[in-house]
């Protein structure tokens with residue numbers, strides 16, 4: 001069921017958005033060569049405790065997960081692109097790290113993701129991050145009242161395809177509210193003018209993710225981390241936004 005929020009409720013969702021944005025910013029600053037992924041998870045966990053927020057991940061146990069997630073953060077490195085379960089791994093020079101974080105504040109959830117390179121970047125990784133970031137911007141730009149879900153999907157895919165990338169539609173954006181994942185699903189490719197008509201008060205996470213040379217993924221032995229089938233690297237960018245009468249509100253803007 002797709003739920004719409006009143007303008008007052010959208011205002012109530014802002015603290016969660018600001019908190020999630022703040023955590024993502026701190027993680028991006030902390031991520032560096034020599035930093036352990038478990039330390040990044042601990043940093044996010046500490047910020048959750050200090051804010052009195054509630055993790056959306058730690059008890060998360062959907063049908064595709066092997067067990068409750070157990071951490072508060074997703075850390076996906078290099079050929080891992082989504083749902084990366086933090087593990088005892090020290091970041092190396094040139095690693096491409098995607099962090100994905102969602103938490104609830106005052107009973108409302110926000111969800112955001114960011115990819116960065118630690119140390120010396122490969123040019124192709126910076127390009128992949130840039131394309132993914134532009135796809136997110138295009139998707140947000142299409143999130144206007146009277147457009148449809150397919151317009152967001154199409155806008156994302158146009159950027160990805162324009163860069164020569166193949167697009168996986170298995171995992172994508174979603175409704176956000178009292179819980180992390182609600183309707184509608186927002187695939188990262190779709191037909192313009194199709195799907196649910198966007199209305200003010202629709203709050204959604206838009207999250208393009210791309211791999212360099214494939215659209216095929218598999219689940220790591222940890223039961224969570226999604227890796228590219230061919231070992232190529234991935235990038236992931238996500239914001240939680242609210243559709244309004246005018247420009248969308250980016251609740252997780254940094």
Ligand code: MG
Nearest residue numbers: 100101111112
């Ligand atoms: Mg997310």
